[in-house]
Amino acid sequence: MRKGALCLIFIAGLCGILLTGCPYSSVYTLDPEPALPINEDYLGKWAVLVNTNSNFGEPVKLILSKKSDTEYAVAFTGDVKELLRYRISLSDTLKGTGYLSTVDHWEFLNFVIRGEVFIIQILYDKNKLTLLPMAESFTNKHIGSDQQLREALRFHMKTRLRPRYDDDFCLRNMVRVN
Numbered sequence: 001m002r003k004g005a006l007c008l009i010f011i012a013g014l015c016g017i018l019l020t021g022c023p024y025s026s027v028y029t030l031d032p033e034p035a036l037p038i039n040e041d042y043l044g045k046w047a048v049l050v051n052t053n054s055n056f057g058e059p060v061k062l063i064l065s066k067k068s069d070t071e072y073a074v075a076f077t078g079d080v081k082e083l084l085r086y087r088i089s090l091s092d093t094l095k096g097t098g099y100l101s102t103v104d105h106w107e108f109l110n111f112v113i114r115g116e117v118f119i120i121q122i123l124y125d126k127n128k129l130t131l132l133p134m135a136e137s138f139t140n141k142h143i144g145s146d147q148q149l150r151e152a153l154r155f156h157m158k159t160r161l162r163p164r165y166d167d168d169f170c171l172r173n174m175v176r177v178n
Contacts, residue, residue, distance in 0.1 A: 023133035023166040025116040028149045030108055034070035034099035039124070042072070046129050046174035050078070062131070062174060064098075072098045074111060103154050119153065121163070131171045135164040 042064050049057035060078035067073040076094040096113030100122070109131070111118040123130040139152040157163055 022136045023118055023169045024136045024138055025118050026143055026149060027115070027117065028143055028146045029110045029112075029117050030101035030103060030119065030146065030150050030153065031099075031110070032146050034068075034110075036100040036102065037069055038066060038072055039100065040066075041124055042122070042129060045177050046171075047177045048171050048174040050171070060171060061177070062129075062171065067097060070099055072109075074098045074109075101150075103150060103157065106157055108153070119149070121165070127176065129171075129174045129176075131174075132163075132165040133169045135166040138164040 043066060044064065046062040046064070048060055050060050051057050058078060060076065063073075063075040063077070065073045065075075074096050094113065096111055098109045098111045098120075101108050101110055107122050109120040109122045111120055119134045121132040121134070123132070134153070134156075138156050141148070141152050143149045143152060
């Protein structure tokens, strides 16, 4: 009995580690269509050094350009070898589109790439841009619609002192570059 309980605890812990290692992605978005106008303050080239195992960090660049009045063209550029364990290569450019949604007073970017939607909280303060992708584990509910995703995110943000972001993918305090 005791071996079975220890084995069960070990498996549960292992599952917890494996299930919390990726940013949240879905086929659902916070809004079915882009509705909010783009924020022109976000447009441009942004850069940050991402902490890695190297002494200096790895540079990552984000380019946000206007695709339409309500949609961004999004491109991430860098050479972050740490992302290979997630089967993501940033040795070139990762391109997609994005649009803004608000959930209560929080602003999010619906980042769409290859049919997958990543939900990213976006913060702008003192000419610095921060992108905080939600962790896969931010909810344990089955999401079956845009509205269910919105409600799960609203509940999470209201009830958490510290929301669950995927720290490996967070880009904090990016500065504008040429």
